[in-house]
Amino acid sequence: MYDVCPNQNDAYFVLDGVQIRTVCASIKDAHRDDIVLFTFDMPYNFSGVYTLTECPAAPVIRCKNIDSISETTRGLVVNSGNANACTSSQGLDDIEYILEPLASHYKINTSDFLMCSTGVIGERLPVDNIRDALSKITQQSQSQTFHDAAKAIMTTDTYDKCIRKTFTINEQEFTLIAIAKGAGMIAPNMATMLSFIFTDFQIPRSMHRNILVQSVEKSFNLITVDGDTSTNDTVLLFSPPEKENTQYNAHDIETFTNTLDVVNKTLAKMIIMDAEGARKFIRVRVENAQSYEQAKKIALSIANSPLCKTAIAGEDANWGRIFMAIGKANAGIVHDKISLYIGDVLVAENGHVAPHYIETDLDTYMKNKEITLTVNLALGQHNIEVLTSDLNEQYIAINADYRS
């Protein structure tokens, strides 16, 4: 429905040092590739940010383990169609079984490969299918593109999410390419999303994790579809090892982190625009909060409120429901200080309807595909913007029938 995916030539969506191969293992569908294998020509540095759920899926448990003991990896396997979640120790054994022939082919350990999964929760992976499929693709000589990879990790996504951006440091051009899958369940901390970010820039190892964590907080952690949190959310950042004689200064690093932020925010926006059944793209801005946490709490309370989201689906400027969501956040607001804009229209100030506001002022605006709500708390100087989508009968249809 939206065309935010940069319509660039597929040939640009490759990166020196990263091999990409996709294959169909018929996990849910015999007619599309549902496995992607990334391999690196040398050990790449990596960092991950993972779901905060107390029921993490087997691949998340395993990634976190490896992440805590190793700084590098030689590759990544991702499957769609099955989350390998709620599969207990069997799920962990299955990953080992799947990766064994792969590791032996490359003459490395299974722990040199990461694995991520997305799809239905609670079912065992079809391990032999996947193992066979992986054996097959290791024979393929031709590397594919990140667009192919982005397609292979889709579940209820309606289009693949892939973005490429170049940047220049010390007169050298570098590239950042990232892919993601999203759809429902995108909050409050990532959720039902996978994102894999690759660059040929040698991120200093000491800053690797911090750079990723900070960028995720500004992007994937500020989007929400339904307030549900997945068992499988994972964001991984990969980069080549540092060269011995290269030193980057603070400005160089900033050039990289700025590019990373743009890429992650764009992917986050693409995820929301493709949220299950979404017809409206909603920006919830909370301004002049006492703290970042207060701003975030209120913005997420509005963005996750079924009553606010259905009102917007119905193109109804029902601003009272926004105050309802502000009030329930329990974030220490002062009701009579709050003003609210819908688009550019001042709807409420000092906690009640603005004197010159007439509802018909918003009749045209509410029909827009993109709606911006701005809440001014008048308590401090912290601002935030959370992205979400409307809640309409399409969401219900998709989620009531997801498995059938």
Place this chain on the structure above:
Amino acid sequence: MYDVCPNQNDAYFVLDGVQIRTVCASIKDAHRDDIVLFTFDMPYNFSGVYTLTECPAAPVIRCKNIDSISETTRGLVVNSGNANACTSSQGLDDIEYILEPLASHYKINTSDFLMCSTGVIGERLPVDNIRDALSKITQQSQSQTFHDAAKAIMTTDTYDKCIRKTFTINEQEFTLIAIAKGAGMIAPNMATMLSFIFTDFQIPRSMHRNILVQSVEKSFNLITVDGDTSTNDTVLLFSPPEKENTQYNAHDIETFTNTLDVVNKTLAKMIIMDAEGARKFIRVRVENAQSYEQAKKIALSIANSPLCKTAIAGEDANWGRIFMAIGKANAGIVHDKISLYIGDVLVAENGHVAPHYIETDLDTYMKNKEITLTVNLALGQHNIEVLTSDLNEQYIAINADYRS
């Protein structure tokens, strides 16, 4: 859709000492009574439990004020169709203006009357309409029934919620009658609901509030429709003043509180059964939790999860989503200890699918109107049951169009 409302003769739904009059003030609809006036023949004891929102409506602010300084009241006015919320000090002034002629008619103060409102947020009450309507009904000699009152406070409710129960203490028969309005937004602490409970039993003043608070925690605070919290939720308990020579012992009080619990739980169930667009009535039981708080956190996380609620709407035993909701509650569970029953069928144990579970076992069960989910945490001895409804396209239709 459900017939839980006891189909008793209207004549039973009256209580000595309580006068009831309803009238149409054309707040939203010129063809139905939208105001109810309760008056007591003498000052009645009362206690209230109110919404926890930080944006309470004017009537809630005022009730809480009066509640904090006075133990008694002479009457209650309730209107539907307009919540008098987000109306700032104007909203408080409007209540005084509405109650003035009433107070003067009965030769008491406006503060001797409570007022509650429910309906659209953010619009001013049509004060003159309501004032005129109230003047009119004070002239009516005939008192009406609690059924009439229950009808007048409905908003998107599809039937009136009214229940009557008698109990015997010291060989004397007493009556408890309660009415409620509900529909959407019923959680996590009451929400979009009003309930008024009346009895001819002289509840000892020293226990009045405590009895109400404890009963609300066991009933209205354990139901949820969409996780939204209203600006107007109020539960009020009214009883005649204590007689000088009457003493009740602990057993007598227990007889009363047990009756109160049954009444409130029944009303809570009626609210959920009439939740906006609901087709399924869902019991979420969490058993063997470490604490009551842990059990409640997990039960509400499941009951509020759009993904769990749409799965049940789609008659899909998608138990993975229940684990998703358990995991996101962040309540200190041990994943591998958890077992899950849907109805009587053991679906998962030790955190993963039960060995003998076949999904077709649940094909028939999922078509039921009433669905019970039982999560056993195997951590302690605390149990809870939360009631909720499914999330289907009817909820969307009602809430996208609520004001039009």
